[in-house]
Amino acid sequence: DAKTTQPTSMDCAEGRAANLPCNHSTISGNEYVYWYRQIHSQGPQYIIHGLKNNETNEMASLIITEDRKSSTLILPHATLRDTAVYYCIVRSSGGSNYKLTFGKGTLLTVNP
Amino acid sequence: DSGVTQTPKHLITATGQRVTLRCSPRSGDLSVYWYQQSLDQGLQFLIQYYNGEERAKGNILERFSAQQFPDLHSELNLSSLELGDSALYFCASSVGGDGTGELFFGEGSRLTVL
Numbered sequence: 041d042a043k044t045t046q047p048t049s050m051d052c053a054e055g056r057a058a059n060l061p062c063n064h065s066t067i068s069g070n071e072y073v074y075w076y077r078q079i080h081s082q083g084p085q086y087i088i089h090g091l092k093n094n095e096t097n098e099m100a101s102l103i104i105t106e107d108r109k110s111s112t113l114i115l116p117h118a119t120l121r122d123t124a125v126y127y128c129i130v131r132s133s134g135g136s137n138y139k140l141t142f143g144k145g146t147l148l149t150v151n152p
Numbered sequence: 153d154s155g156v157t158q159t160p161k162h163l164i165t166a167t168g169q170r171v172t173l174r175c176s177p178r179s180g181d182l183s184v185y186w187y188q189q190s191l192d193q194g195l196q197f198l199i200q201y202y203n204g205e206e207r208a209k210g211n212i213l214e215r216f217s218a219q220q221f222p223d224l225h226s227e228l229n230l231s232s233l234e235l236g237d238s239a240l241y242f243c244a245s246s247v248g249g250d251g252t253g254e255l256f257f258g259e260g261s262r263l264t265v266l
Contacts, residue, residue: 074254083154083242083257084195127195140185140255142195 044128049147058115060146062128065109071132073104075113077124118150155179156258158243164264170231173261177224177245184226185255186218190239201226233265
């Protein structure tokens, strides 16, 4: 799987949009970008994933650049409960690669 | 609630002992994954089973073993425990085993080895 680079930490004001960047410059054509988050010591929670098109669900939006070398997760109206470590993961589909490889992630702190 | 159930939630034991962690996947999910999370190592993939068969292996020690039973629940066995095995152990499940789709994680089993 391609490696990802994320900032170690970010702050965001409650009610504002949180934009979490991720670089994955070595991503290959069949690799998806996944985002998970982990609220302190709880199990990781799936947020969203995409291949090349931008994606949106009830939790967040995922913007992937045209060259697919980076992406941004957007939480449109951050709340205190969004304080968590956010993991950007690149994962290939098919074959025998079934695992998610978690890096260090970004600690997002939402401030009141 | 992810639908993945892990027991026990907390476990304290001594070095040299053996423990078994149990995971019940979401209804209908055929794949089970085990992850270890310690303070200094982050989330480490251990092993994956799909419909009873081992599919992928990660950084799992020889002292650790796992299996998935016909009813799809899984157990992770940790033996000859060392202090460094103290960690959170997460189980996750997914519908298929083709590498796409989301994983649903349980709340973890916290193991403390004294």
